[in-house]
Amino acid sequence: xxxxxxxxxxxxxxxxxxxxxxxxxxxxxxxxxxxxxxxxxxxxxxxxxxxxxxxxxxxxxxxxxxxxxxxxxxxxxxxxxxxxxxxxxxxxxxxxxxxxxxxxxxxxxxxxxxxxxxxxxxxxxxxxxxxxxxxxxxxxxxx
Amino acid sequence: xxxxxxxxxxxxxxxxxxxxxxxxxxxxxxxxxxxxxxxxxxxxxxxxxxxxxxxxxxxxxxxxxxxxxxxxxxxxxxxxx
Numbered sequence: 001x002x003x004x005x006x007x008x009x010x011x012x013x014x015x016x017x018x019x020x021x022x023x024x025x026x027x028x029x030x031x032x033x034x035x036x037x038x039x040x041x042x043x044x045x046x047x048x049x050x051x052x053x054x055x056x057x058x059x060x061x062x063x064x065x066x067x068x069x070x071x072x073x074x075x076x077x078x079x080x081x082x083x084x085x086x087x088x089x090x091x092x093x094x095x096x097x098x099x100x101x102x103x104x105x106x107x108x109x110x111x112x113x114x115x116x117x118x119x120x121x122x123x124x125x126x127x128x129x130x131x132x133x134x135x136x137x138x139x140x141x142x143x
Numbered sequence: 144x145x146x147x148x149x150x151x152x153x154x155x156x157x158x159x160x161x162x163x164x165x166x167x168x169x170x171x172x173x174x175x176x177x178x179x180x181x182x183x184x185x186x187x188x189x190x191x192x193x194x195x196x197x198x199x200x201x202x203x204x205x206x207x208x209x210x211x212x213x214x215x216x217x218x219x220x221x222x223x224x
Contacts, residue, residue, distance in 0.1 A: 065151055067216055070200035135197070135218045137152030 002029025003079040004092040007072050007136075011104035012042075012094050020094055021110075029090050037116040039123055043107030045100050049140055058143040061101045067135035071097075074134045078126065086122035088113045093126065095136060106138075144169055146176060146209060149216040150187070154194070157186045167209070173198070174205040176215060187217075194219040 004026050008016050020026070051057045066072075075093055083091045089112045096106040109126055113119040130136075149162050165179035173196045181188055195202050197216040198209060209215065 067149070067151060067197075067200070067218070070197060070216070073200065133202075135151065135216070139152070 001083055001088065002026055002090045003076070003083045004090075005072070005075040005079040006094045007066055007068075007075065007097050008094060009098050010096060011100045012096055012106060012108045013104075016094060017108050017110075020092060026090065026092065034114055035089055035112055036114045037119040038110065038112045039116075039119040041107075041109045041123055041127070042105045043109075044105050045102050047102045051140070051142070057140075059102055059140050060143050061099050061141040062106065063099050063139040063141055064096050064106060065137045065139065066095075066097045071095075071135050075130075078129055078133055082111075082122050082126045082129070086111075086113070086118045086125065088118065088122055091122070091126070093130075095130075095134070097136075099141070144171070144211070146171070146213075146215055148176065148180065148196070149214070151216070152219065154187055154190045154217060154219055157189070158184065163187070171209045172205065173203045173207045173209060176209055177205070180217070190217075190219040 002025060006020055045062050047058055048056050049059050075095060079091050079093050092110045094108045100106040109123060111119045111122050145164050145166050147162050147164050150158050155161055163184055165183050167175045167179050176196055181191055195218050197218055198207060198213050
């Protein structure tokens with residue numbers, strides 16, 4: 001079982017994800033025949049957000065601020081907790097720090113489990129907890 | 144004694160600062176710091192019901208002691224993702 005968590009500067013590009021999943025720790029955790037489901041979630045910066053007055057407004061980017069090193073530590077602890085609670089085989093979470101343009105990815109979560117049901121439940125549980133436990137904030141940069 | 148508390152996101156915007164200071168009794172707890180924040184910084188009250196205090200980068204219980212030199216951070220429920 002492997003839990004991997006990272007905070008990276010800028011968008012979570014496919015190169016960033018590929019690089020993270022190429023680490024020996026992740027590859028060593030490959031469960032092979034036990035795996036029945038791999039679910040991936042990409043959080044993308046959308047163009048329209050609600051501003052402080054409650055009106056929909058266009059963005060150009062989000063600027064993610066992290067409280068370091070606590071953000072990385074909480075993300076890692078959360079990944080380990082979800083891995084164990086939901087009996088996952090592997091989990092990887094990668095979150096952005098700094099500016100991420102509209103349309104780019106700021107968060108990637110990959111869970112691998114024996115069955116689809118626990119993978120989907122774990123994904124939802126991780127994202128809910130992330131919003132409570134991880135000291136990460138987003139500042140809208142309006143168009 | 145006076146302690147500094149780091150603030151982020153919407154709280155930093157409301158405070159117009161990245162940290163705020165509050166006066167607390169000697170040998171304060173986390174609860175004392177949160178009470179002082181509410182009393183001395185009314186602009187931050189909107190966030191306090193969902194906020195937790197971290198001591199030296201770890202969430203702390205309301206009864207935890209705050210020591211001199213500890214780094215305090217107010218973490219509110221406004222996440223990323």
